[in-house]
Amino acid sequence: MIELIVADRCTGCGKCIEVCPNDVFAGFEGDQPTIARRGDCHTCFLCELYCPVDAIYVSPLADREPGLTEASIVASGFLGHFARANGWRAGRPLREPARPAAPTNAA
């Protein structure tokens, strides 16, 4: 379950608000998001993947109440772990599609 956003790192880009499939985050671009609906989080780690600055930590335990400190998470080295394991950096896959996709239809 989503644990926390590391305030020091978050740039307020709003990407996590946009991509979370369960609408867990709230806020406006330019501000740091809040975790508004923690109970709707289904532990997919995809906000971590899309965060361009690795500022998000999701606990692998689905029901856990947050209890870790920012400092301990930063020290753990796990920020961005899922992204690195998937071959993503800065919120994008390292290997983008081989060629730009042509429009599928002339219309």
Place this chain on the structure above:
Amino acid sequence: MTEAAFASDLHTDGSADLVLEADVLVVGGSLAGCWTALAARAAGAKVVLVEKGWTGTAGVVAAANVGGYSVAPDAASAERRRIVEARHDAAEGLDDLVHVERVYAEAHRAYAALEALGFRWDARANAGARFGRFIGPYTLHVLRGALERAGVRLLDHAPALELLAHDGAVAGAAGIERKTGRTWAVRAGAVVLATGATAFLSGAMGTHGVVGDGYLLAGEAGATFSGLEFSTLYGFAPKGSPSTKGWWTNSASWFDAAGRPLGAASGRGGMAEIARAVLETGGIQAIIDRGPDGFEAFSRLNHPNTFQYFDRLGIDPFRQRFAVQMIYEGHIRAVGGVVVDDACSTGIAGLYAAGDLTDRSRLTGAAMCGAGPAVAWCFASGEWAGRAAAQHARARTDRPARLEALGRVGLRFGTGGRNRPDEVRTAVRSEILPLEKTYFKTTTSLERSRTTLDSLWDRSAAGFRTQTADDVLKAREAAALVAAARLQTVASLVRKESRGLHRLEDHPVSEGRMARPVLLSGLDTIASDWSREPRMAVQNFGTLSNAPHP
């Protein structure tokens, strides 16, 4: 916004906050929905894709990796047979090999077409890269990019709440935007539902948004359902983790809660013994010590999702026992759902369906369709549904001014009710999730569940207490959960035998005369019928009677 406000606000006369026109509207933007939208677009249609979450991260495999079957056109015949018949024995008479081959051949074309869109099988530079193996987040990222470039209009965080119809044909859908609470309506020549199956909010990975909305939407339009009695699969996850990806289960040694070894049982093959150990000893443990050489490195590369758990908690699963839980997967890796024909039409004019929402028993019969067939089906059914919907829309010239709204329970019936969605949700889950009720089914336990679920349906029909847009969504989702649970329970009661994944403790053997699908229709009164053979299912639409007569 209350249900009543949503219902009257809406859209039938074009008064929603956002009104769009399309040839094809696709509802649900994960594997099946994305491919459907691309296929419809390629067929020349103007396409809108609405997704409850965000197209790119939504759907059951968004965070994991999956493999999809396919058959190459030039495959040697032995190879072709090996793939096409892989599940034939386990299907126990309910599959249709002509259909199976057609699906895997179409999947092969689709994977190649995906490659032509820039998709790379070696996207993660891993040793396991091969045709038909999909890294969830990457695949959906590529699909989203392709949709944007193709000019498909994407509405994210925009759940559909109901279908719209005109003159006996489905002609659009309406819903809300979660971020703003605004209403939307899309008037379309055809609608494809790709809303997935449901795991009844068991907590299985990626399933929070798939609660059976499509069963409700399709059922209200008159769709037929089949195969839901085979929904007995539970996935294995490290305790506390939602990740039910099963890559390790056949390479592990298993123990009960007291640490006693569980015979030779491993993974899915030993599911019954493991399930019994859970009930009798309160838990299970495993250690991944039976994998082939190189398994550890291979697994780490290919299943980063599961390793978030092991790594972040400091567990070495190859050298250390860890506690395991069983999480219900509902209809996801099973086969039941909305019956569709070869073009993925539901038999209702203007309404098509693709992916997990549909009945996949023609593909794998009474066996599971996960681990290969399911992904092939998402692409094949998406291709066919998208193409057929585009064609249907082209042939349709009427653009009626007013549309009829089909949504009822949880949305429009009896606004005086005071149900709370979370209470209804909890009540449904307690009829479906326990192993005692769904893995070890008996006629008595099913009848008891049916009574409870029928009264939940009546309660839901009386209405929910709703104030915000989110409440309206949750009310509708609660109604969908009840609908799906009732259909599944009735299906299990009608099939008075054991076959494949469907086991009745009081009818432990299979009956030859029941080697055919059970069809269900109706949401208030659920009628059942037996069709003659798998491929006949959709033709039987509209000729349902209450009496099963095998």
